[in-house]
Amino acid sequence: xxxxxxxxxxxxxxxxxxxxxMGSYQGENVLDGAKxxxxxxxxxxxxxxxxxxxxxxxxxxxIGSSREAAPLFLKALGVRLILASSFARIFFRNCYNIGLPxxxxxxxxxxxxxxxxxxxxxxxxIKNLTQDxxxxxxxxxxxxxxxxxxxxxxxxxxxxxxxxxx
Amino acid sequence: xGRPMSMTLSEKIIAQACGRSNVNSGDIVTxxxxxxMMHDSSGPRMAGKMLDELGVPVWDIDKLVVITDHYxxxxxxxxxxxxxxxxxxxKSHKVKYxxxxxxxxxxxxxxxxxxxxxxxxxxxxxxxxxxGAFGAFMIGIGSSDLVGVLATGEIWVRVPETVCMKLxxxxxxxxxxxxxxxxxxxxxGMMGFNYQAIEYRGPVVEKMSxxxxxxxxxxxxxxxxxxxxxxxxxxxxxxxxxxxxTAIDAKRWQSDDEADFTKTITLNCSSLVPYVAAPSSPENxxxxxxxxxxxxxxxxVGACTGAKLDDLRMVAVVLKGKKVSKxxxxxxxxxxxxxxxxxxxxxxxxxxxxxGAKVLPSGCGGCIGLGAARLGENVVGIxxxxxxxxxxxxxxSSALYLAxxxxxxASAITGKITDPRHxx
Numbered sequence: 001x002x003x004x005x006x007x008x009x010x011x012x013x014x015x016x017x018x019x020x021x022m023g024s025y026q027g028e029n030v031l032d033g034a035k036x037x038x039x040x041x042x043x044x045x046x047x048x049x050x051x052x053x054x055x056x057x058x059x060x061x062x063i064g065s066s067r068e069a070a071p072l073f074l075k076a077l078g079v080r081l082i083l084a085s086s087f088a089r090i091f092f093r094n095c096y097n098i099g100l101p102x103x104x105x106x107x108x109x110x111x112x113x114x115x116x117x118x119x120x121x122x123x124x125x126i127k128n129l130t131q132d133x134x135x136x137x138x139x140x141x142x143x144x145x146x147x148x149x150x151x152x153x154x155x156x157x158x159x160x161x162x163x164x165x166x
Numbered sequence: 167x168g169r170p171m172s173m174t175l176s177e178k179i180i181a182q183a184c185g186r187s188n189v190n191s192g193d194i195v196t197x198x199x200x201x202x203m204m205h206d207s208s209g210p211r212m213a214g215k216m217l218d219e220l221g222v223p224v225w226d227i228d229k230l231v232v233i234t235d236h237y238x239x240x241x242x243x244x245x246x247x248x249x250x251x252x253x254x255x256x257k258s259h260k261v262k263y264x265x266x267x268x269x270x271x272x273x274x275x276x277x278x279x280x281x282x283x284x285x286x287x288x289x290x291x292x293x294x295x296x297x298g299a300f301g302a303f304m305i306g307i308g309s310s311d312l313v314g315v316l317a318t319g320e321i322w323v324r325v326p327e328t329v330c331m332k333l334x335x336x337x338x339x340x341x342x343x344x345x346x347x348x349x350x351x352x353x354x355g356m357m358g359f360n361y362q363a364i365e366y367r368g369p370v371v372e373k374m375s376x377x378x379x380x381x382x383x384x385x386x387x388x389x390x391x392x393x394x395x396x397x398x399x400x401x402x403x404x405x406x407x408x409x410x411x412t413a414i415d416a417k418r419w420q421s422d423d424e425a426d427f428t429k430t431i432t433l434n435c436s437s438l439v440p441y442v443a444a445p446s447s448p449e450n451x452x453x454x455x456x457x458x459x460x461x462x463x464x465x466x467v468g469a470c471t472g473a474k475l476d477d478l479r480m481v482a483v484v485l486k487g488k489k490v491s492k493x494x495x496x497x498x499x500x501x502x503x504x505x506x507x508x509x510x511x512x513x514x515x516x517x518x519x520x521x522g523a524k525v526l527p528s529g530c531g532g533c534i535g536l537g538a539a540r541l542g543e544n545v546v547g548i549x550x551x552x553x554x555x556x557x558x559x560x561x562x563s564s565a566l567y568l569a570x571x572x573x574x575x576a577s578a579i580t581g582k583i584t585d586p587r588h589x590x
Binding site for chain 2: 067143
């Protein structure tokens with residue numbers, strides 16, 4: 001899987017109330033809710049983010065609630081990859097469960113707003129094209145990578161269940 | 167294999183749940199789930215809907231508990247729709263344990279006798295860690311993970327390292343479990359124990375009520391932990407027999423003497439002072455002496471963290487015979503209807519109402535910015551809840567301080583953040 005896109009960079013402790021404010025998602029129209037994503041942190045984000053963009057944060061991304069709307073909004077807005085120095089554990093699982101790869105990358109703070117990255121998840125390479133440097137990340141456990149390739153836990157389960165029936 | 171390896175309590179529960187004789191931290195294992203809990207926000211409308219898309223039934227209806235506590239008790243048509251959907255879903259899936267509008271899931275679950283030591287449990291809410299107070303291993307998960315559990319009865323986990331959190335000494339009058347947690351948030355931050363399990367031990371825990379232990383395990387989430395846990399003892403047994411669970415294997419569900427804790431942290435609680443978290447993160451906690459000039463408009467006693475019977479008792483101790491400041495809107499939302507009933511019986515609710523409290527429905531309410539206690543524009547509040555992120559409890563311009571039930575009560579009287587020890 002290769003992802004090439006422009007980075008949106010934020011700091012530490014971006015919480016789930018910031019990503020998916022209470023009441024922004026009632027389980028129906030994801031895109032409507034996603035317009036509220038980060039409204040109190042950076043109102044430009046939801047309007048400006050484009051298909052294939054990359055979301056970057058430093059420590060403890062996604063701390064707070066278990067609400068899956070947090071990564072779901074990022075995905076709905078076009079984000080195809082998340083990089084952070086570290087993740088809150090439920091958010092991390094939620095990302096993979098909805099088919100959005102989340103990479104633990106210690107050098108996340110070196111990336112600047114608007115930098116272009118190319119990431120090859122099969123080869124394990126991140127290249128910052130703007131700064132012309134390579135970055136490294138913690139390898140994705142195999143079962144999580146397979147889940148992302150299937151598009152998330154639900155499609156993964158569907159596949160498994162239909163295999164069982166065959 | 168020779169002699170069985172020493173394990174921590176969390177490792178023992180995970181080993182049993184994944185059918186192995188032992189596990190080590192870092193292992194990725196697939197566990198059979200003893201109980202799945204979900205509420206009206208994460209449950210039927212999210213996980214339930216996805217399960218129906220998969221077209222498979224709930225793996226074991228005896229192991230699912232659905233509790234409505236988020237979008238309840240108001241006239242909002244969207245919220246009513248969520249409730250209707252939850253009812254219809256539970257009916258069509260023949261959910262055996264559907265507990266409607268009886269209080270907050272984390273306090274309702276043990277009240278209804280669903281938790282006991284040694285269980286491996288998941289909940290569709292980040293504060294599901296609360297269940298650890300009963301010697302269960304309970305983690306919070308998102309809706310897709312819930313679907314996985316509902317469909318298969320299993321979930322993968324990485325076996326966490328266990329941190330031994332030794333609480334030594336004696337809590338002084340006016341100091342509560344909440345102060346311990348805010349102190350730990352200030353010292354270690356919201357990332358302090360990411361992926362780890364915190365086992366609370368030591369003389370302070372041994373003397374603590376189950377409800378105070380629930381504050382410790384509830385706010386393990388604010389330390390970034392996978393869960394918090396307290397090994398069962400006579401106090402656990404006494405609580406559980408009250409809810410109809412008579413036989414627990416307290417001896418079995420203990421960490422071994424030689425267990426491999428990743429580290430041991432000792433906190434001397436004898437010298438602990440009240441702590442308060444400034445906006446907008448629990449990790450902005452400081453000793454109360456730093457907050458003398460903060461004027462408040464609202465005080466809230468509520469949530470799974472801060473409106474259990476013991477929390478209401480603490481508030482009543484401070485408020486007995488007093489009135490809250492005329493500049494303060496003072497709200498109390500008992501965590502469950504049972505707790506409300508008990509508080510009435512003990513005369514506590516009367517003390518609170520006479521002091522000026524408006525009693526609100528038992529649900530998540532003000533903690534998530536719903537109902538009468540929602541923080542308005544530029545309102546400054548203090549509350550017994552667990553999170554004060556920007557906009558969580560109301561308008562983004564509001565400011566929320568987190569504190570113990572004692573401190574919230576004392577502050578409600580004076581209208582300023584106030585050290586409750588003045589009232590002892």
